[in-house]
Amino acid sequence: MIFKTLFHKAQFHPVAWGVIIGTFLSRTGFFMTLPFLGIYLGKEKGIDPATVGAILAISLLVGTVSSFAGGALSDRLGRYPVMITAMGAWSLVLVGFAFASETWIFFVLSALNGLFRNVFEPTARALLADVTPEDRRTDAFNARYFAINLGGAIGPLIGLKLGAGSSSSLLPFLVSAIIFALYAVLLVVFMLLFKLEAKEKSAVVSINQMARIVFTDKVFLYFLLGNIFVAGAYSHLDTTLSQYIGHDRVEAYSFLFIVNTLAVLIFQYPLARLMKRFSSLAALKIGCLFFGLGLFGFGIFDNLFLLACSMVVFTIGEILCFVVGDVLIGEIAPGHLRGAYYGASGFAFIGQSASAWVGGILLKYLGFDQGPLIFAILMLLTFIAFPFYQRGQHILEQRQKLKVSCEKTTEAIV
Structure with missing residues (x-):
């Protein structure tokens, strides 16, 4: 039923399908290795939990800055060149993880991992929005999120089979690197086959202009402030939870990771339909509640079934916050500044970085x-x-009321 809903209705531009299929391939490679990195560094390299948290956190911290700049780079240089360069370099970082042995090298590689991942991601989202009509963007982003989680369901299984998280982690990193390199080649092919329309000059924005967008659009600002804490909550899946459960129950952690992915695949579309009854920011508040309750369940339960139930609750929060978050950006971002808005949304990685360290x-x-x-x-x-989502929702409602009032006044004058 999910596949029928996804593919029957979703007739996207070939480039959009390239992004979606490439997302599936790259996320399969990603989930084969990087979710197990905390376990690998702790168990196999003997690095203490606080240092492991710092290594994982620096990736997220660097990601904050690079995501912010990535939107501007893609507006200036074009989506394809930025994506191809980032994905090719990212594959080399994975090769580095396979052969690294010193703690400082893991810090460097983790920083580069955050850099290339978060230059690539907002650019890919902007490209997907560029080639998709406004009335189909929700479907396109749902399809992309579906691809992310399908890769998340397959990746950990392949990773475990290949030895991820153990002393034999060389092969998973190398396989992932090959997948990333193939995706870079696929993007080159699409760049040659499908030329994108030139951007208007007004769409080229500087870093300073991006910063002004963040601090002048109050709805966007409160969304970002709330997302700092929500993104921080999500970061514990790969960091704190991986250490807490994975230090002595790697199979249990892998099982929970798969539950997370399958829950996304099962609940994503029903929740998307249900949340159409609510405003985007109202859905984000509900997602925040589920995120927190799911986290608490990880700490109070030892039974695998109850942990799986907690993961389902956590995943509902994930779906509501991340899918709805992308839709909200599409609602409030001016079309000619789309890359800037998606790039600026990377500020949420401040929360991921800090939360990984705190955990x-x-x-x-x-x-x-x-x-x-x-x-x-x-x-x-x-x-x-x-409270940040609540404040943003209030401002957005006031803005919408003012817009309706102005439209009625204009009609009365006419």
């Missing part, structure tokens, strides 16, 4: 036996997003 510190100083306390703290940090 590692909590594990180190409170201990792995204090799960309820650790994840209660993480839940409360997630809930800080709620």
